[in-house]
Amino acid sequence: MSNLEQKVNELKTTGVYRELPVNEGPCEAIIRLNGHDVINLSSNNYLGFSNHPRIKKAAQNAIEKYGVGAGAVRTIVGNMDIHEELDRVIAKFKHEEACIVFQSGFACNAGVIQAITDKGDLIISDELNHASIIDGVRLSKADRAVYKHSDMDDLKRVLEEKRTQYNQVLIITDGVFSMDGDIAKLPEIVKLAKAYNAMTYVDDAHGSGVLGRSGRGTVDHFGLHGQVDFIIGTLSKAIGVVGGYVCGSKVTREWLLHRGRPLLFSTAMMPAAAAAIIEAFKMLEETEAFTNQLWDNAKYFKSRLKNLGFDIGKSETPITPIMVGDEAKTIAFSKELLKRGVYVSGIVFPTVQRGMGRIRCMVSALHQKSDLDRAVDILYQTAKDMQIL
Numbered sequence: 158m159s160n161l162e163q164k165v166n167e168l169k170t171t172g173v174y175r176e177l178p179v180n181e182g183p184c185e186a187i188i189r190l191n192g193h194d195v196i197n198l199s200s201n202n203y204l205g206f207s208n209h210p211r212i213k214k215a216a217q218n219a220i221e222k223y224g225v226g227a228g229a230v231r232t233i234v235g236n237m238d239i240h241e242e243l244d245r246v247i248a249k250f251k252h253e254e255a256c257i258v259f260q261s262g263f264a265c266n267a268g269v270i271q272a273i274t275d276k277g278d279l280i281i282s283d284e285l286n287h288a289s290i291i292d293g294v295r296l297s298k299a300d301r302a303v304y305k306h307s308d309m310d311d312l313k314r315v316l317e318e319k320r321t322q323y324n325q326v327l328i329i330t331d332g333v334f335s336m337d338g339d340i341a342k343l344p345e346i347v348k349l350a351k352a353y354n355a356m357t358y359v360d361d362a363h364g365s366g367v368l369g370r371s372g373r374g375t376v377d378h379f380g381l382h383g384q385v386d387f388i389i390g391t392l393s394k395a396i397g398v399v400g401g402y403v404c405g406s407k408v409t410r411e412w413l414l415h416r417g418r419p420l421l422f423s424t425a426m427m428p429a430a431a432a433a434i435i436e437a438f439k440m441l442e443e444t445e446a447f448t449n450q451l452w453d454n455a456k457y458f459k460s461r462l463k464n465l466g467f468d469i470g471k472s473e474t475p476i477t478p479i480m481v482g483d484e485a486k487t488i489a490f491s492k493e494l495l496k497r498g499v500y501v502s503g504i505v506f507p508t509v510q511r512g513m514g515r516i517r518c519m520v521s522a523l524h525q526k527s528d529l530d531r532a533v534d535i536l537y538q539t540a541k542d543m544q545i546l
């Protein structure tokens with residue numbers, strides 16, 4: 158244990174050690190954190206679905222019908238009709254041929270990438286791709302290459318240099334980059350993939366429920382239906398529950414039911430979660446009011462920050478970083494904001510590069526304009542006091 162003790166002590170001396178905050182109620186715009194009411198600018202609950210009465214009711218009804226656990230992995234006897242229905246509901250919503258749901262977005266990347274690639278293949282990954290993609294790629298027998306973030310010349314260079322040496326090539330990108338809030342250059346990626354006969358894989362965890370018509374995602378945003386081979390999404394962020402999925406062709410679903418290891422070796426999602434998610438998609442099919450409210454709030458918040466002179470990087474979505482740089486200062490900023498009534502998490506290495514510390518503000522449809530105004534005032538005063546602005 159002395160090895161771990163030394164490492165933890167190092168976190169403490171460098172100022173990046175943190176205690177986990179404890180939320181004493183549901184995830185809302187105002188939360189009770191460690192005994193104090195604070196404005197919540199840190200959740201991925203973009204649309205406010207995680208505590209929505211209709212969705213909770215659907216989960217409660219499903220508990221009565223199915224109980225709380227699925228009882229086995231999907232490939233044995235954990236595959237309930239509600240799981241099958243959920244796959245169909247998502248495929249229809251996303252305008253894709255088929256879908257298969259996993260226990261989480263992380264499990265999806267960990268299981269899918271290794272199942273669809275093999276020795277003799279090459280995976281080309283954006284340098285800022287999410288940790289679960291990086292881990293998923295590590296589990297594959299394929300070779301790997303990285304291209305500079307959203308740099309299409311660099312992606313082309315890799316394809317030009319390496320395409321002929323491999324059987325299959327898979328290009329992987331986040332749809333929306335989770336720490337900067339910028340959108341992948343999907344039309345260009347698809348074009349390059351076609352030119353070099355490569356497959357495409359988009360992890361749209363922060364795009365689903367946010368971009369496109371009623372949150373149909375980055376593929377819908379760019380009108381690229383049918384042109385991306387593997388579309389990954391999460392049910393844990395905007396959809397407000399838990400889970401992950403891959404949409405694409407029918408044969409992808411068939412193959413993953415035989416070789417997608419989290420489906421074979423980890424118990425199926427709680428049936429009540431499936432029921433809650435089905436209700437959430439029903440609501441998105443009915444109205445764009447949720448996504449409209451999210452974007453309205455995000456635009457308002459971002460324009461106020463910009464006008465005050467904050468550096469919000471290259472965000473194009475509700476993910477709004479405030480760049481700080483120094484890691485210890487980032488953590489100190491976040492701690493001070495919490496004391497003053499705003500919870501916004503500090504993001505430092507290894508989540509982002511060293512020296513690229515930032516706080517990451519997550520706006521949601523739940524926020525009232527008055528919540529956002531108060532948050533901006535506190536952000537401004539604190540940044541002034543700490544010489545960040």
Ligand SMILES: *Cc1c(COP(=O)(O)O)cnc(C)c1O
Nearest residue numbers: 261262263287335362391393400
């Ligand atoms: C959050 C996130 C995940 C993980 O999703 P979970 O459902 O929370 O496991 C995967 N990929 C990306 C890009 C993410 O932002």
